[in-house]
Amino acid sequence: MTTSLPAPTPAPASPDPAVSARLPVFPWDRLEPFKATAAAHPDGIVDLSVGTPVDPVPELVRQALTDAADSPGYPTVWGTPALRDAIVDWCGRRLGARGLTHSHVLPVVGSKELVAWLPTQLGLGAGDRVAYPRLAYPTYEVGARLTGAEPVPYESVVELDPRGLRLLWLNSPSNPTGRVQGKEALREAVAWAREHGVLVFSDECYLELGWEADPVSVLHPEVCGGSYEGIVAVHSLSKRSNLAGYRAAFAVGDSAVLGELLQIRKHGGMMSPAPVQAAAVAALGDDTHVARQRERYAARRAALRGALEANGFRIEHSEASLYLWATRDEPCWDTVRELSERGILVAPGEFYGAAGERFVRIAFTATDERVRDAVRRLTA
Numbered sequence: 428m429t430t431s432l433p434a435p436t437p438a439p440a441s442p443d444p445a446v447s448a449r450l451p452v453f454p455w456d457r458l459e460p461f462k463a464t465a466a467a468h469p470d471g472i473v474d475l476s477v478g479t480p481v482d483p484v485p486e487l488v489r490q491a492l493t494d495a496a497d498s499p500g501y502p503t504v505w506g507t508p509a510l511r512d513a514i515v516d517w518c519g520r521r522l523g524a525r526g527l528t529h530s531h532v533l534p535v536v537g538s539k540e541l542v543a544w545l546p547t548q549l550g551l552g553a554g555d556r557v558a559y560p561r562l563a564y565p566t567y568e569v570g571a572r573l574t575g576a577e578p579v580p581y582e583s584v585v586e587l588d589p590r591g592l593r594l595l596w597l598n599s600p601s602n603p604t605g606r607v608q609g610k611e612a613l614r615e616a617v618a619w620a621r622e623h624g625v626l627v628f629s630d631e632c633y634l635e636l637g638w639e640a641d642p643v644s645v646l647h648p649e650v651c652g653g654s655y656e657g658i659v660a661v662h663s664l665s666k667r668s669n670l671a672g673y674r675a676a677f678a679v680g681d682s683a684v685l686g687e688l689l690q691i692r693k694h695g696g697m698m699s700p701a702p703v704q705a706a707a708v709a710a711l712g713d714d715t716h717v718a719r720q721r722e723r724y725a726a727r728r729a730a731l732r733g734a735l736e737a738n739g740f741r742i743e744h745s746e747a748s749l750y751l752w753a754t755r756d757e758p759c760w761d762t763v764r765e766l767s768e769r770g771i772l773v774a775p776g777e778f779y780g781a782a783g784e785r786f787v788r789i790a791f792t793a794t795d796e797r798v799r800d801a802v803r804r805l806t807a
Contacts, residue, residue, distance in 0.1 A: 449572040454565055454778040461767040468770025473801040475731075476774045478602075478749045478790040480669040482723060485716035488668060488706045495705035502701040504693045506534040510704045513711040514677050521635070522660070524646040530682040531655060533689055534699050534707070537674035538632055538663040542566045542596075545628065547574040548691050551593050558587055559596040562604055562780045564630070567596050580780060584616040589623035597629040600642050600747035603779045603788040605633075607640040607747045613650045621657050626684065632663040632676070635717060638728065639746035646679060655680045666749060667717050668710040675699060675707040724749065727791040727798045734805040735789065743786070751789045752776075762787045769804045 458476060465472040505511070511529040518524040518532075535541040543566050546557055553575045559567035561580040571578040576594075581587050584595065597616055599608035608616075613629075620627045629645040645651055646660050659680035665671035678685060692698075699707070710716075732742060732751055740753040755762055759775040766773055766787075774790075776783025791798065 446573070449575070450569055451565070451572075458763070458772070458774070461763050462772055464764075464767040465770045465772040470770060470800060470804075472770055472772060473793060473797045473804070474772045475790045475793055475801065476772045476788075478666070478792050480666065480671050481792055481794050482669050482720065484669050484672075485710065485713070487713055487716070488670065488710050491709035492673075492702045492706040495702040498701035500701075502698045502704060504534075504696075504698045505529075505689055506532075506699065506704050507701075507708075509708050510534060513708045514679065517711040518644075518646060518679055522644040522646050523648065524644065524679070525648060525653065527655075527679065528682075530686065531679055533678045533685040533692075534704065535661075535676045535678060535692075536697055536699055537665070538630070538661050538676040539566055540674075540697070541661060541676065541678060542630070543570045543573065545688075546570045546576050546594060548688055549594065549626070551576045554591060555593045556591045557594045557596070558584075558592055560598055560601065560780075561782050562601065562776075563596070563598060564602045565778060567598075585619050587619075589625060592623070592625050595620050595625045595627050597627060597645065599629070599631065600633040600637065600640075601744070602630075602633065602748060603750055603774070603776065603783065603786075604743065604752040605745040605748040605750055606752075607637065607642050609640075610643050610647065610649050613643065613645055617645060617651055617658055625657075626681075627658045628678075629658065629660045631660050633666060633748040634662070635667045636721065636724065636749060637747040638725065642747050655682070657681060657684075659684055664707055664710050667720065669720065670706070670710060673703050673706060675703050675710070677707075723795075724791060727793070727795065730798055730802050731789065731791050734802040738805045749790055749792055751791065752786055753789055754786045756785060759784055759787050771801050771804060 511532050514532045515527045518527055551574050555576040556579050557571035557576050558579040558581050561582050568578040617627060631644055634642045644660050645658050651658055659678050661678050663676040735753055739755050743752050745751050759777050763773060763775050774788040776786030776788060
């Protein structure tokens with residue numbers, strides 16, 4: 428008699444490594460050995476590598492969060508009417524945007540989430556192209572690669588090949604360089620994109636942190652001509668209000684584009700928590716805490732810039748944002764290594780594109796005490 432063997436148990440499904448294989452090595456992992464060197468300094472590490480806020484969350488924002496803590500129901504992806512009102516009001520007051528309605532705004536769960544998943548949510552894929560500045564936040568490239576589109580770094584928008592180009596990222600003030608694009612340059616980019624039917628998303632998360640320039644939004648009527656067709660601006664409360672831990676950001680612009688994204692994001696449950704929405708309303712309605720935070724950053728920026736220049740660094744651009752774009756005309760990893768031996772950790776410019784290989788990005792988001800220590804070490 429023949430005995431049949433039991434059928435083999437199917438192997439459990441596993442993630443397709445082909446997805447992660449599309450992506451570059453996570454840049455901050457490469458900095459870990461230098462972080463260990465800096466941490467071994469007798470007086471501790473001064474971490475100027477990541478622009479993460481260190482100052483307290485404003486009291487009125489914390490109070491709003493606390494007051495909304497009893498929120499047992501599901502929040503909505505579109506946000507509360509109060510949040511949409513606050514976004515519209517702030518865009519009119521700060522950006523000069525006119526004629527905005529609730530249909531022109533969309534809250535998002537932090538700006539990085541939007542940047543990473545936007546090409547996917549727009550339905551882009553193989554054969555499509557996504558353009559972003561040649562020195563740029565790495566997540567623009569990641570978003571393109573996640574959906575199988577071709578990432579295209581550019582020096583000049585008007586020199587891009589428009590064939591297959593579906594999404595154009597602008598970034599002013601720039602991360603990492605702090606460079607600010609003026610009204611004329613932004614107007615030219617918007618006009619070019621409209622001529623070629625390319626959707627524009629403008630990352631303006633550092634707009635309230637101009638030092639030697641007054642950054643302008645693509646939503647300003649002198650840039651967009653009073654029409655939001657084909658353009659969307661992205662803003663965040665992480666830097667201006669110390670809310671990086673809250674994940675509060677929003678997109679503003681073309682109502683047709685944002686309406687489509689809203690439908691998609693409803694299905695995905697991509698909603699900000701109700702207490703965070705209430706906190707964002709408070710943050711957007713108050714300019715006093717923003718001015719106070721700017722004063723803190725201005726003092727830290729001035730101290731670090733002076734110490735770096737005294738130490739042989741040249742600062743380029745850096746007229747806005749939370750960073751100094753610095754070089755000693757040597758490979759960036761040599762600079763990272765030498766500073767780590769002094770207990771100072773900075774970001775290599777190579778993280779932001781090949782054009783940054785001889786620069787480092789230095790954040791001035793450390794506490795006053797840590798900034799003073801960095802200045803002492805640089806000028807010793």
